[in-house]
Every structure is written in structure tokens, then in C-alpha cells.
Amino acid sequence: METHPSFDAYIGSDGVTLDARDVALLRAIDREGSLNTAAQSLGRSYAHAQRRVVELEDAFGALVERQRGGAGGGGSTLTTTARELLAAFERTRASFEGVAEIAETVIVGTIVERDGELVTVETPAGAIRALVPDGDGEVQLSLRADAVTLTDPEDTPVPEHTSARNRFAGTVVGVESGERIARIAVDVGLEQPVLALVTEDSREKLGLDDGSEVVVSFKATATRGVAVGDADD
Amino acid sequence: METHPSFDAYIGSDGVTLDARDVALLRAIDREGSLNTAAQSLGRSYAHAQRRVVELEDAFGALVERQRGGAGGGGSTLTTTARELLAAFERTRASFEGVAEIAETVIVGTIVERDGELVTVETPAGAIRALVPDGDGEVQLSLRADAVTLTDPEDTPVPEHTSARNRFAGTVVGVESGERIARIAVDVGLEQPVLALVTEDSREKLGLDDGSEVVVSFKATATRGVAVGDADD
DNA sequence: GGTCGTTGTTTCGACATCGATATAACCGAA
DNA sequence: TTCGGTTATATCGATGTCGAAACAACGACC
Numbered sequence: 001m002e003t004h005p006s007f008d009a010y011i012g013s014d015g016v017t018l019d020a021r022d023v024a025l026l027r028a029i030d031r032e033g034s035l036n037t038a039a040q041s042l043g044r045s046y047a048h049a050q051r052r053v054v055e056l057e058d059a060f061g062a063l064v065e066r067q068r069g070g071a072g073g074g075g076s077t078l079t080t081t082a083r084e085l086l087a088a089f090e091r092t093r094a095s096f097e098g099v100a101e102i103a104e105t106v107i108v109g110t111i112v113e114r115d116g117e118l119v120t121v122e123t124p125a126g127a128i129r130a131l132v133p134d135g136d137g138e139v140q141l142s143l144r145a146d147a148v149t150l151t152d153p154e155d156t157p158v159p160e161h162t163s164a165r166n167r168f169a170g171t172v173v174g175v176e177s178g179e180r181i182a183r184i185a186v187d188v189g190l191e192q193p194v195l196a197l198v199t200e201d202s203r204e205k206l207g208l209d210d211g212s213e214v215v216v217s218f219k220a221t222a223t224r225g226v227a228v229g230d231a232d233d
Numbered sequence: 234m235e236t237h238p239s240f241d242a243y244i245g246s247d248g249v250t251l252d253a254r255d256v257a258l259l260r261a262i263d264r265e266g267s268l269n270t271a272a273q274s275l276g277r278s279y280a281h282a283q284r285r286v287v288e289l290e291d292a293f294g295a296l297v298e299r300q301r302g303g304a305g306g307g308g309s310t311l312t313t314t315a316r317e318l319l320a321a322f323e324r325t326r327a328s329f330e331g332v333a334e335i336a337e338t339v340i341v342g343t344i345v346e347r348d349g350e351l352v353t354v355e356t357p358a359g360a361i362r363a364l365v366p367d368g369d370g371e372v373q374l375s376l377r378a379d380a381v382t383l384t385d386p387e388d389t390p391v392p393e394h395t396s397a398r399n400r401f402a403g404t405v406v407g408v409e410s411g412e413r414i415a416r417i418a419v420d421v422g423l424e425q426p427v428l429a430l431v432t433e434d435s436r437e438k439l440g441l442d443d444g445s446e447v448v449v450s451f452k453a454t455a456t457r458g459v460a461v462g463d464a465d466d
Numbered sequence: 467g468g469t470c471g472t473t474g475t476t477t478c479g480a481c482a483t484c485g486a487t488a489t490a491a492c493c494g495a496a
Numbered sequence: 497t498t499c500g501g502t503t504a505t506a507t508c509g510a511t512g513t514c515g516a517a518a519c520a521a522c523g524a525c526c
Contacts, residue, residue, distance in 0.1 A: 003293070003318070005325040006250070008241040017239070036502065045485040050504065060236070066503065068492050073501025085236070090459040091339065091375045092238040092332070094366075098457050099328045106324065116413040118432060129432065133327075142324040146454040147380060152394035161385035163435040180349040181454060197454040199351060199362070202396040221379040221414060221430040224331050226323040269473060278515040283474065299474070301522045306472020 005100050009093045011085065016059035023089050025049055026082055029064060034075045060085060098146065103183065103195045105148075107141040111227070118220065125189035128166050129220035135227020145183065147222040148196035151215045152206060164217040170194070172212040175203070184208055186216050238333050242326045244318065249292035256322050258282055259315055262297060267308045293318060331379065336416065336428045338381075340374040344460070351453065358422035361399050362453035368460020378416065380455040381429035384448045385439060397450040403427070405445040408436070417441055419449050 010019040028038035039049035057063050063082040068074040078086075109123035111132065121128045121139055130141050149164060159165045173193050174185030182203045185193035194216050198208075208214060243252040261271035272282035290296050296315040301307035311319075342356035344365065354361045354372055363374050382397060392398045406426050407418035415436045418426035427449050431441075441447060 003244050003246045003321070005321070006243055006245050007329055008243075010239055010241075011236050012239050013236045034502065045487095046503090047486080047505090048484060051484095054504090068501090068503040074493075074503065075501095076503085087373055087459070087461050088236070088238070090461070091337070091373055094457045094459050095332045095337070095375055095377065096240055096329060098364075098455075099325070099332055104324070104328070118413040131331075140320055140324055142328055144328065146452060149382065149452060150396040151390055155390045155394035157384055157388045157390055160438050161388040163383040163429070163431040163439065165432075165435060180351040196396070197452075198396040199398075199453050202398060202453075205393050206396065219379060219382060219430075220432050220435075224327045226320070226327050228320050228323070267473070279474090280476085280516080281514060283476095284514095287475095301473045306470090306524095307522070308473080 007096050007100055009089065009096050011089055011092070014059040016055060018056060018060065018085065018089065020093075022052065022056060023086060025052060026063065026078060026086060029053075029076055030078045030082075033077070035064070035066070038076075099144065102197060103145045105143045105145070105190075105192055105194045107143060107190055107192075107225075108138065109141065110138055111136055119225075121225070123190060125168055128223065130166075130223035130225050131221060132225040132227060137227065139225045139227050141223055141225035143194065143218060143223055145195040145197040148194060148216050148218050150184065150186070150196050150198060150202070150206060150208070151217065153213050153215050162217075164219045166220060166223065167215060167217045168194075169213065169215050172208055172210055172214055175209060177203070182208075184214075186214060188216060240329050240333055242322065242329050244322055244325070247292040249288060251289060251293065251318065251322065253326075255285065255289060256319060258285060259296065259311060259319060262286075262309055263311045263315075266310070268297070268299070271309075332377065335430060336378045338376045338378070338423075338425055338427045340376060340423055340425075340458075341371065342374065343371055344369055352458075354458070356423060358401055361456065363399075363456035363458050364454060365458040365460060370460065372458045372460050374456055374458035376427065376451060376456055378428040378430040381427060381449055381451050383417065383419070383429050383431060383435070383439060383441070384450065386446050386448050395450075397452045399453060399456065400448060400450045401427075402446065402448050405441055405443055405447055408442060410436070415441075417447075419447060421449060 010017040028042050032038040032041055035049050036046055039046045053064050061081050062079050065077045065079055107123055109121035111119045112122045113120040117131050117133050119130055119132045121130055132139055159167055168188040170186040170188035172184055173187045176183040180200050182198055182200050184196045184198060187193045243250040261275050262268060265271040265274055268282050269279055272279040286297050294314050295312050298310045298312055340356055342354035344352045345355045346353040350364050350366050352363055352365045354363055365372055392400055401421035403419040403421035405417055406420045409416040413433050415431055415433050417429045420426045
């Protein structure tokens with residue numbers, strides 16, 4: 001079974017949500033210069049485009065400067081509000097994209113202490129501090145590869161002097177070199193190796209290869225988990 | 234205008250996508266012990282529930298062990314496949330949730346070098362390495378607060394010995410203390426201060442307060458951006 | 467083996483969504 | 497004044513979604 005996590009991003013305001021299709025519409029308007037040709041270029045009906053623009057403006061404010069009549073019959077241009085909205089959407093979409101495509105390490109453990117949503121989880125490799133909204137008992141922590149920092153064992157700051165206080169010494173058990181980005185698997189005593197995404201640059205500077213000793217560290221606030229099993233929902 | 238980035242998470246397989254409603258359905262089946270009462274408890278029709286389960290099983294494999302006849306008329310239980318799927322969904326949803334709710338710092342800069350999707354961006358505070366899929370010229374980088382590590386200036390490893398090679402010295406210009414988590418704003422010479430999410434614990438250990446000197450660092454692979462303006466799309 | 471209660475399955479119709487189409491209003495330019 | 501291309505609005509029909517209800521299957525119990 002080939003499963004793939006994915007998402008639909010949108011920006012909500014006032015009950016109306018601006019999604020990818022709306023973004024495509026606004027982009028097309030910007031590109032084509034009119035609602036009519038924009039809808040046409042997207043293979044969608046003009047009626048829908050017009051309806052939707054009105055609907056969006058109701059929630060987000062003026063988005064499209066419309067002009068009818070005149071030379072060429074008129075046309076439409078985007079307001080700066082619309083452009084800011086597009087940029088904001090693109091940014092959040094890029095962030096979500098990162099989460100969806102980047103490998104994660106799943107760590108199974110048990111909550112032994114809770115302080116608000118900050119918990120201490122007991123794992124085979126030691127205690128890990130993480131964010132778990134609620135629940136109790138067994139948890140699955142999701143550690144994203146881009147949140148894991150690798151450092152040279154000889155020059156790793158003491159935990160008291162950094163905000164990344166989840167620290168584990170381990171050995172590299174796998175290197176998957178990409179064009180510019182490498183995926184490093186580090187065994188730290190957990191069931192699965194911890195995956196870390198680093199630039200090829202960093203890999204060379206740290207001299208990482210199979211068998212290398214390295215320290216992996218990650219922040220508690222970047223480690224999110226969900227209670228599984230005997231949760232109190 | 235109050236805008237809020239949000240998302241719909243789902244897990245795709247074979248063209249079919251398992252979304253939040255499907256998860257609610259499976260949860261209800263697990264809780265109620267039958268499709269019938271599950272649908273009822275969700276206020277949805279039984280027909281839909283049954284159809285949907287078949288559809289999902291077509292793509293994901295056996296999810297619901299159905300039993301009809303017998304004492305009590307029968308019932309349904311989830312397979313381990315279904316439970317794993319639920320856990321996987323919850324994990325990715327939690328990750329997305331983090332992206333959606335956590336503050337980000339928007340950094341505007343200009344691409345001065347590109348090597349695959351790895352770029353060097355020129356900013357008022359200096360060069361930043363980041364991931365930008367494509368485009369050119371002006372970019373907006375999105376730096377998530379939970380990806381920023383703070384370290385004591387006196388005990389910060391040299392860049393060659395860590396994979397977090399975006400480093401900037403700065404001063405704390407704002408501390409927003411929560412119950413267990415603090416949001417630290419650090420001025421590093423950019424238009425906006427960089428936001429970092431750290432545990433209260435870390436804040437105390439590092440002695441962070443307004444005016445404190447601190448080093449912020451973050452990985453290139455955790456810094457995603459989008460080209461804006463003269464992009465070649 | 468028949469009965470009975472519960473569940474799984476299928477069919478049908480109501481409802482919302484969306485596209486296609488038609489029409490009116492608009493305004494600069496020829 | 498006419499023309500041309502656009503935006504704004506209303507209506508109709510196709511399509512897909514969903515719920516209600518009828519239908520079929522199952523197995524313990526009598």
C-alpha cells in the first residue's frame with residue numbers, strides 16, 4: 001500500500017476560505033488582465049469566476065480593480081491586498097509542502113511527565129521533551145528531518161547553553177546523497193534511525209559517512225506528538 | 234481583515250484520499266462497534282458510511298472487520314491497518330497544525346546564487362541559505378519560530394562543526410512568556426525581529442530577557458521560501 | 467430448522483454545485 | 497452615433513453528493 005500524506009492549504013477570513021483554485025483564479029486575472037480571459041484560460045466558466053470574486057471580496061476586501069467599458073472594453077487588475085494575499089498563501093503552502101514531503105522519524109515512547117502541553121517522553125534512547133496537546137500513556141512523536149541538527153561531538157555546546165536540549169549521541173548508519181541535499185540516518189538507540197536533512201555542504205564539513213560519530217539535537221518545540229491508545233478523548 | 238492560514242490534511246493512496254471526515258468515521262466505528270451506530274452518532278446517513286468504507290478499503294486494503302448475524306446481530310471492528318492509518322493521519326495532522334499555528338518570521342531578500350533548489354539569499358543581516366524550489370530575484374523566506382535555535386554567544390559551536398549554518402548574533406527585543414513556552418523576539422538587523430519558540434526552561438537556563446545577547450541559528454533545510462515578483466513561472 | 471434482531475447492501479430521489487447561455491449595462495474610440 | 501469588448505446578473509440544465517428507505521445476509525437462540 002502506497003500512502004502519501006498531503007494537504008490542501010487555504011487562508012480563512014470571515015467564514016470564507018481562499019484555496020488553491022482561488023489563487024489560480026487571481027493569478028490568471030493578473031496574467032490575462034480580465035476576468036473573462038482568465039476564466040477561459042483556466043477552462044472554467046466566467047459565471048463562476050465572477051461569482052467567486054464577489055464572494056472573496058466580501059470576506060477579504062477589495063481584491064480586483066474592475067473596469068468595464070472603455071478602450072478594449074475594460075479589464076481587471078489586482079489590488080495590493082490581493083498580491084499580499086497571494087504571497088502569504090504561497091508562503092504557507094511552501095511550509096506545508098515541506099512538512100508533507102520531508103521524511104519524518106516516528107518515535108514511540110511513554111509520557112512520564114506532563115506540564116501543560118510540554119511532556120517528557122521515555123524512550124529506549126532516553127528522555128525526550130516534546131509537545132503533545134493532550135492524552136496520556138503511549139505516544140508517537142514525529143520528528144521532521146529538517147528539524148534535526150547534527151553537530152561534531154567535539155564541539156557540541158553543553159545543553160545549558162542552547163535551546164535545543166534534546167541531544168543524543170549516535171553513529172551514522174546511512175547516507176543518501178542527493179544533488180545538493182543529503183539525508184543522514186543516525187542510530188541513537190531507537191527502533192528506527194533518526195533522519196536528518198542537511199546540505200551536502202554541511203555533510204562534507206562535518207565529514208559524515210557511514211560509521212561517523214555525531215550528535216543529533218532538536219528542540220522540544222519542534223517535536224510534536226500524538227497520544228495513541230489509552231488517550232482520554 | 235483577520236486572515237488565518239489553515240489546511241485540510243489527508244492521506245492519499247491509489248487516487249482515493251482519506252480525510253478528516255473519514256478519520257472521524259473510523260474513530261466512530263471503533264468507538265461504537267458498528268457501522269450503523271457509528272453513522273448515527275455522527276449524524277450522517279448509514280448508506281454513506283458503508284459506501285465510504287468500501288471505497289476506502291478499495292484503496293487502502295482491509296480496514297474494517299465486519300461481522301453480521303450472531304448474538305446482537307453482529308458488529309464491526311478496525312483492523313490494525315486502520316489503526317496504523319489513524320495514527321499516521323494524526324501525526325501528519327499534528328505536524329501541519331504546528332505549521333499553521335506557529336508564528337513565522339517573514340524575511341525578504343534577493344537570490345544571489347542558486348544551486349539546485351538551494352539558494353543563497355542576500356538580506357540586510359547578511360547571507361542566508363535556504364530552500365527555494367524555483368524562481369529568481371526577490372524572495373520571501375518563511376522562518377518558523379520552532380525551527381530557530383538560540384544559543385549562548387560564549388558557547389556557540391563554530392559553523393564548520395554544525396549543520397545549522399545560518400547564524401546571526403542579535404539582541405532580545407521581546408519576551409512573551411507563556412505557561413511553559415516562551416516566544417522570544419530577537420533583533421538581528423532584519424526588518425522584523427526573528428521569532429523563536431523555546432521552553433520556559435530554556436529561557437531561564439539561557440537567562441534570556443530584553444537586551445540579552447544571543448545567537449540565533451537555523452538550518453538551510455528548515456528555511457523555505459517562495460520567489461515573488463519577477464519569477465519565471 | 468425456523469425465528470428474530472442486527473447489520474451490510476442497493477436503489478431511488480432530493481438537493482447543492484457548477485457550467486453554459488442569454489441579456490443588460492458600461493464606456494472609450496472610430 | 498455605432499461599435500466592440502468587457503463586467504454584472506439571471507436562468508436553465510448537467511453532474512455529483514448525500515440521505516431515506518427498501519432489500520439481502522448472517523448467525524445465535526429457541
